[in-house]
Structure formats: C-alpha cells, structure tokens
Amino acid sequence: MRQVSVHSLTIGDVLGKTIFSSSGRILLGKGVKLTPLFIAKLKDMGLSILYIEDDRFDDVQVEDVIREEHRREAMEFLEKSTRSIQLGKNLNDSGLKNIIRKIVEEILFKKDILVNLMDMRSLDNQLLAHSVNVCVLSTVLGKALLFDREKLETLAIGAILHDFGMLQLDPKLITKTGDRTPDEVELLKTHTTLGFEYLRKRKDLNLAVAHIAFQHHEHLNGTGYPRGLKESEIHPLAQIVGIADLYDKFTSDHSDVERIMPYEACEILMGLAGTLYPLEMIRLFLRNIAAYPTGITVRLNNGEIGVVVDQNLSMPARPIVRVFDESEFGTNTMKEYNMVEKRTIFIQEVLG
Known part of the structure; x- marks a missing residue:
C-alpha cells in the first residue's frame, strides 16, 4: 500500500486501511473500491490523507504502534x-x-x-x-x-x-x-x-x-x-x-x-x-519517530520518484525507498535504495 492525498484519489482506487468514526464504527473498510460518492464523502469528512492498495507495493505494510x-x-x-x-x-x-x-x-x-x-x-x-x-x-x-x-x-x-x-x-x-x-x-x-x-x-x-x-x-x-x-x-x-x-x-x-x-x-x-x-x-x-513514514511518495536528489517501503531503526531519517525506471511509477523494473548504505542518495521532496 502507499499513502496518497485525498485530492489525488481516482475512481477505482482500493482503500488500504479501514477508516473509523470517533465511536469506533467502520465508515469505510479496507478493500473497498472508491466511487465518486465515496471520494466526495472522504473530502467532506475533512480527511487529507489515506492509504490505498497498489500492486507495486503490495508487500508494504504500514504498522501502528498499538493494535x-x-x-x-x-x-x-x-x-x-x-x-x-x-x-x-x-x-x-x-x-x-x-x-x-x-x-x-x-x-x-x-x-x-x-x-x-x-x-x-x-x-x-x-x-x-x-x-x-x-x-x-x-x-x-x-x-x-x-x-x-x-x-x-x-x-x-x-x-x-x-x-x-x-x-x-x-x-x-x-x-x-x-x-x-x-x-x-x-x-x-x-x-x-x-x-x-x-x-x-x-x-x-x-x-x-x-x-x-x-x-x-x-x-x-x-x-x-x-x-x-x-x-x-x-x-x-x-x-x-x-x-x-x-x-x-x-x-x-x-x-x-x-x-x-x-x-x-x-x-x-x-x-x-x-x-x-x-x-x-x-x-x-x-x-522513535520515522521522519519519512512508510508509504509516502518522495522525490530523490537524483530526480527519481519512489515510495518509502521500509525503515532503518538505527537512522530514522534514512529509510528505504523503492523507485521505478519511468517517472511517476512506470511499469519497468523496480529498484530500491537503502539510504543507510547509499549515503549520496537523499530525499529532496515529499510529494502529495
């Protein structure tokens, strides 16, 4: 899964994490395919970010501190x-x-x-x-x-x-x-x-x-x-x-x-x-804080765009980023940068 702005949602996106009301009631469940009505409702609720499923990041799990x-x-x-x-x-x-x-x-x-x-x-x-x-x-x-x-x-x-x-x-x-x-x-x-x-x-x-x-x-x-x-x-x-x-x-x-x-x-x-x-x-x-949380989209200093897919506990500001050959997540072969090992690669910008 990856994180997106509510304003970047497209019809057919699949929700990656359940959204709850203040009373704990499920408003939209994980796996729901987003329709124009659902997208409008999410915006009305005041949500700015959420998580969606993405085949290129189906192994990426964003874990909370507590269940x-x-x-x-x-x-x-x-x-x-x-x-x-x-x-x-x-x-x-x-x-x-x-x-x-x-x-x-x-x-x-x-x-x-x-x-x-x-x-x-x-x-x-x-x-x-x-x-x-x-x-x-x-x-x-x-x-x-x-x-x-x-x-x-x-x-x-x-x-x-x-x-x-x-x-x-x-x-x-x-x-x-x-x-x-x-x-x-x-x-x-x-x-x-x-x-x-x-x-x-x-x-x-x-x-x-x-x-x-x-x-x-x-x-x-x-x-x-x-x-x-x-x-x-x-x-x-x-x-x-x-x-x-x-x-x-x-x-x-x-x-x-x-x-x-x-x-x-x-x-x-x-x-x-x-x-x-x-x-x-x-x-x-x-x-104890991930400066660049798992699932966010970033632009690297070499111009490539990718998604943070994992963290380095020893250096929270140097995560692991997965990128693709083509810009904006092309379909070609992917590669990953572990920023603890690749010291010359760093995150230049977080994209919405």
Whole structure:
C-alpha cells in the first residue's frame, strides 16, 4: 500500500486501511473500491490523507504502534466519557485504567518502536484521536526514558486526559477553523486549569495526572501557560506530554497549527530543545519517530520518484525507498535504495 492525498484519489482506487468514526464504527473498510460518492464523502469528512492498495507495493505494510482494536477501544471510551461528563456524570476510572493497561503492556512488549503511521483523522474525531495519539507518543517516550510500568501507566492516563478541560468549553470554540479572537484564545487556554480542577478531585487517580493537564503547555524558558513556570518547576511528565502534544498537532489535520510533514516537525522540535523542552527528552523522542513514514511518495536528489517501503531503526531519517525506471511509477523494473548504505542518495521532496 502507499499513502496518497485525498485530492489525488481516482475512481477505482482500493482503500488500504479501514477508516473509523470517533465511536469506533467502520465508515469505510479496507478493500473497498472508491466511487465518486465515496471520494466526495472522504473530502467532506475533512480527511487529507489515506492509504490505498497498489500492486507495486503490495508487500508494504504500514504498522501502528498499538493494535487497531486498542486504538478503537480508547476512542470509543473517550467518546462515551465526553457524553457522560457533559451530562454531569463522573469519569469511569476503572474502564480508563483497563484500556491504559492494554496500551502500556503492548508498548512495553515491543522491542523496537518507530512511530510510522500518519493519522487518518476526520473533523468529527479530532479531539479524541489527538488524545489517543498523545497517549501513545508519550508512553513511547516514557519507555525510552526507562520508566517502570506504574509510572508509565500514570503518564499514559495523564496523556490521554491532558485536554480533559476542553470538554467544559463550547465545542464551537474548539472546532473553529478561522482565526480566533484574543478573547477566544485566552478562553481556550483555560482548559488547563479546568482539567486540573476536575482531575485533582478524583481520589483514585494519581495527582500527577491532574498536574499533566495543568502544566502540559508550560515551557522551560517560562513562556508557557497558565503559570509561566520554568525548568524544574514543571512536572517531568507534563514536559513529556507537552512534546507529544506539539508533535501530534504539527502532523495532524484540524489542530490550531498548519499540518506539516513528520520530517519538518522533527526539525522544529530539535530547534526547540533546550529552550522549550529538555534536550534529552527531545533526543529520545526523535529516535522513535520515522521522519519519512512508510508509504509516502518522495522525490530523490537524483530526480527519481519512489515510495518509502521500509525503515532503518538505527537512522530514522534514512529509510528505504523503492523507485521505478519511468517517472511517476512506470511499469519497468523496480529498484530500491537503502539510504543507510547509499549515503549520496537523499530525499529532496515529499510529494502529495
């Protein structure tokens, strides 16, 4: 399979990965042949990328960090929790901990992890998908920092609930697509305090969970909010979630920043190391991120066009690219460049 822009779809393309709603319901299943109606629906949903089958890349598998069923279960739990909180009911803490145990166990079980899947996120599930992604990314970084299971579970719970205060704000404010007014920006920032005030009252949750919600927008140099904390004043778990939160916003649709490619997000994060976030955390985080995810189409410095078909765990920015003799994926004999071995070949451009 390979990744394509929703605007590049053609009639007859076959979906390579299932697309789910925020409740976990299947919207379009893997293997579905796309019709004009389906393509129009995908665009209406706000999707920008998806994966399609391609005989030239039928051996290419794009793996998620966690199993599809666990991601879907977490999304479904968050959607039900959202409805419960909005109705004045309590969070189902036992259900949350059960899901988190599965996610943490799965990540701990994997020997080597490289975050490789670009999220297929629709407008209706942006906040929920973001929360689950931040949970996964934070747990991956926590594992790299050699946290024990108990600390990882606390981190994962705090990460999945880091934007919990958003549930107490007007949904129209959260999903607003145009520029927000200064008053709206300040109102949106209150989600950190709102989340903290709710979560600190939950007796069966570690108090660190509330502090993650409170401090995940704080920066080492004191430029963050809500309190302008500096360096050691910021809870380390909140710093981890802050890194994961920013990376996911950079690389996903429907956030308050323009979507960019993973390699660009990695460059920005590296530039923020030591200023907004701890250098060692950024360094370990980027070691677990595929700068050029499997399935994307790229142009090489020699002019050839190909698809990233595999990764080098030791050097995430130097993947394996499969190209064809003819431009734009001709039908002639294919060849592959392993960029760890071919040091003079590099990716010049990511194509939509």
